[in-house]
Amino acid sequence: VTVDTAALTAMGGVPETVRIGRLDEATGWIVVLPTTVDGNTVRAQTRLTSTFLVLALEQGSVADWVLPTGRMFTQAAGANAALRAGYPVEDVAGGPSFWAAFQQQGGVATLGYPVSQVFVRGGVVVQVLQKGVLQQWASGGGPVNLLNLLDLLSRAGFDAVLDQTYHIPVPRSTAEDTGLTWSELVARHLAIFEEDVPGLAAIRTRYEQTAASAGQDPIQRWGLPLSVKDYGPFVTLRTQRAAFQYWKVALPELGPEYVPGFVAIVNAGDIAKAVGYWPEESLFPVLIPQGAQRPEPGAVRSTVTTTAPPVAAATFLAPTPTPTA
Incomplete structure (x- = not known):
C-alpha cells in the first residue's frame, strides 16, 4: 500500500505508529497486522481476504480498558500495546462467557494476561492466556474450562522441547491406567504427590487451593x-492443563516473589505460542474500541451479556482496494 506522506503527517502519523488493519467481519474487531514501513510504502502479510485499512494508531499508556462485556488487556501485545491494541476477554451473547470464567478462575493472578483473540480449534472455541487456555465447545454447550494444553502439545510432538528448553518434564506412561476405575486412576496419579521430591507438598497446596x-x-x-x-x-510438576514450579533458590530478576518456597504456574500458553502451536492470525492484537474506559482502581465489574460492535480507536488513512497486503 502506498500512502501519501503529506496526508500521513497531517493526520499525526509517523512510521512507528502506522499499521495495516484487517476487518474481522465476524466480530467487528479490527485486527492489527505485523507491519513494516519503508518511506511511504506500508506492507503486511495475511492469508485472509477482507477489507484492509491503513491506520495511524493513537499512542496511550493505559494497560487495560473496561468494555461493555469484559475487559481489553494490552500487557501481552508487545510494541502494539503503546498504540492502543490488545486482546479482549469478553462474555459474548450467544457464545462463551470467557470474561466471567476468567474472573471466577482467578483472573490475571492465576491465569496471566490474554495473548490471543478468541478462535475455533478442533470444534472448540478457545482463547489463549499466558498460563492456560479457556475453552468451550463451539456448539455453546457445557461450562468454560481450561484446555488440556500439555496433552495436546505432547500429541503434537513437543515433549522433548518442553523438557529441554522450557523445563516441563515428559509425561510418564499411562499404560498402567488401562483397566482402572476412575477412582483408581485418580489415586494412581495423585500418588505423585507422595514421592520424595522437594517441594511437592507446596505444589499440591497451590494445585488444590x-x-x-x-x-x-x-x-x-x-x-x-x-x-x-x-x-x-x-522442581516442575506437569499436569494435563498446566505446570507448577517449586523454587529452591531466589531469582529476583524474575520478580520479588521468586524466593525459596515460591510455587509459580508456568506460562504454558506463552510456551505453546513460542513453539508455533497456535494459528498465527489468532495471535494478532485488535484495536481498543472508542468508548472503552479506564478501569477504576479496585473496582469490581459485574457481568454484562449485551454487546455492541466496536469502533476502532484509530485514524483511517486510506482503504486498500484489494486484499493484497
Whole structure:
C-alpha cells in the first residue's frame, strides 16, 4: 500500500505508529497486522481476504480498558500495546462467557494476561492466556474450562522441547491406567504427590487451593498430575492443563516473589505460542474500541451479556482496494 506522506503527517502519523488493519467481519474487531514501513510504502502479510485499512494508531499508556462485556488487556501485545491494541476477554451473547470464567478462575493472578483473540480449534472455541487456555465447545454447550494444553502439545510432538528448553518434564506412561476405575486412576496419579521430591507438598497446596478458590475440583481445574522432575533450581510438576514450579533458590530478576518456597504456574500458553502451536492470525492484537474506559482502581465489574460492535480507536488513512497486503 502506498500512502501519501503529506496526508500521513497531517493526520499525526509517523512510521512507528502506522499499521495495516484487517476487518474481522465476524466480530467487528479490527485486527492489527505485523507491519513494516519503508518511506511511504506500508506492507503486511495475511492469508485472509477482507477489507484492509491503513491506520495511524493513537499512542496511550493505559494497560487495560473496561468494555461493555469484559475487559481489553494490552500487557501481552508487545510494541502494539503503546498504540492502543490488545486482546479482549469478553462474555459474548450467544457464545462463551470467557470474561466471567476468567474472573471466577482467578483472573490475571492465576491465569496471566490474554495473548490471543478468541478462535475455533478442533470444534472448540478457545482463547489463549499466558498460563492456560479457556475453552468451550463451539456448539455453546457445557461450562468454560481450561484446555488440556500439555496433552495436546505432547500429541503434537513437543515433549522433548518442553523438557529441554522450557523445563516441563515428559509425561510418564499411562499404560498402567488401562483397566482402572476412575477412582483408581485418580489415586494412581495423585500418588505423585507422595514421592520424595522437594517441594511437592507446596505444589499440591497451590494445585488444590487455586482450584478451591474457583469452586472447582483440582482435577477439573488443572487435570491429572502426569510427571515431576527436579531441574536443580526448581522442581516442575506437569499436569494435563498446566505446570507448577517449586523454587529452591531466589531469582529476583524474575520478580520479588521468586524466593525459596515460591510455587509459580508456568506460562504454558506463552510456551505453546513460542513453539508455533497456535494459528498465527489468532495471535494478532485488535484495536481498543472508542468508548472503552479506564478501569477504576479496585473496582469490581459485574457481568454484562449485551454487546455492541466496536469502533476502532484509530485514524483511517486510506482503504486498500484489494486484499493484497
